[in-house]
Amino acid sequence: MGPKSVDDLQFFEKMIRKTLCLLKCNKHNPKDGLHGLPKSVLKEFEDLKPYEYLQLCYYQKNLLQKAASAVFTYLVNNPDNKVMQENLKFYSELPEVDMSEVVNFEARNYVSLYIHGAEAYQHEDYKSVISYIEESLEDYLRAEDECRAYCEGPFDQGWFPDFVSSIANHFTYCLKCKRRCPDKLNSLNGEKHQDLLASHYHFLQYAYYKVGNLRKACEAVASYLMFYPADETMMNNKEYYFKLPKVEKDFFTPREEAVEYVQRQEYELRLLDFIENEFSFKDGSENAIDINETENKSSLTKVKDSIIMGTVSKSKLFPPPIIKF
Structure with missing residues (x-):
């Protein structure tokens, strides 16, 4: 048995062990937890x-x-x-x-933390900004992980595919669900903010600068630019920081969680782009769905269109915008 065969077996062994873990977990939940409820009830x-x-x-x-x-x-x-x-x-x-x-009973912790951080920013309490926004960032990423995990539930394929096709079909269903998670989470009490995750780094770069932590400020700048690499405001901020006497080039190293998030996003969007252009697949009904007929643009194209293009102007530090709640 060659190395490639062993790698394949290790992948499926991992899935088997994960399945065993899920089965043990579901034993403590009635009807396998929420996944055991009728689809209409879940909706x-x-x-x-x-x-x-x-x-x-x-x-x-x-x-x-x-x-x-x-x-x-x-x-x-x-x-x-x-x-x-x-x-x-x-x-x-x-x-x-x-x-x-009046409150939103379903609001996640990161929503109130983010709002408190934005309010602290308005009051120029930058230590509190850092505390609230760092915690909000951590909770947001945790919420997205939970959303993505829930996407890995059962899926009625509506047909009887072979082994490989079944895996690919279910994986695609889960992947499309996972790509909808950011849109579900990018809401502050009903107001959509497509840049909500990235905006955490905007607050952090300015707050860390104000408390004198230039390395952390530069890391936040680099992290924001992972999401919007041509953003004019943040490019200006990077230029401003770079001209400060104590700032070194290696300060502009993006944070680990930002790198992992963007790399995963880019890989998933490339994969979805390939699927949407090359395949028709089942969406749970008996009819094959041609993604190109239902979506005018591929996911990757949409992301490219969302990047703000601009050129670097004169050196000046730009704070994040004030958000009214």
Whole structure:
């Protein structure tokens, strides 16, 4: 048996051991956890449908502040729902409801941490900015890992492929799901911020500069440029830092988590680009789907289009923009 065959076996051994781990984990969850629920029920949870009922229950119990928060939580995920918009307006006019205390029950920790960090930035409390934004960054990456893990659930292929095709088909289904995770997470209480992850490094580069940690500031600049390599503002900042007497070239080393994230993203997008241009595959129904018919641009092209092109102007340090909440 040659080295290549051993490598193949090691891959499948890893999958077998991972499966055993998942089976043991699922023994502690009814019906294999959420993956054991009917697809229609899962969809309702994903769409936050229970909050439609919760707000009514809270209202009936005269828990009006919670009712307003339940409506707001639903609207974060379903902003175009007219009925719930009217409900929120109704609650906002009640004297018992303080709209400044209305919260998103489903908000992840990184959302509040990010908001606190942005508020600390407005108050020029840069040590707090670093503390909040670093923690927010860590929690955001953890949330995306959890989202990606959930994508590896069961998949009804709707046909009976052979061994290799089955693996490729299921992997593609999971990969497309994983690529949707950033869009699900790039929301601050209903407001979409496509650069949310990268913007952490924008706050950090300025805050670290303000507390005198130039190496950390330069690392944050390099990390931001991993996401947007031609961003004019950050290129200007890099030039500004580079001219400081204590700054050395090796200061501009991107942080490990940024490198890993961008490399994974680029690889996945290249792979999806290949799949979308070369394959038709099953989406769980009995009909083959031609991705090129449903998407005008490949994923890789969209990312390229999102890069902000610009040239470096005069040396000046640019802080992150002030975000209003």
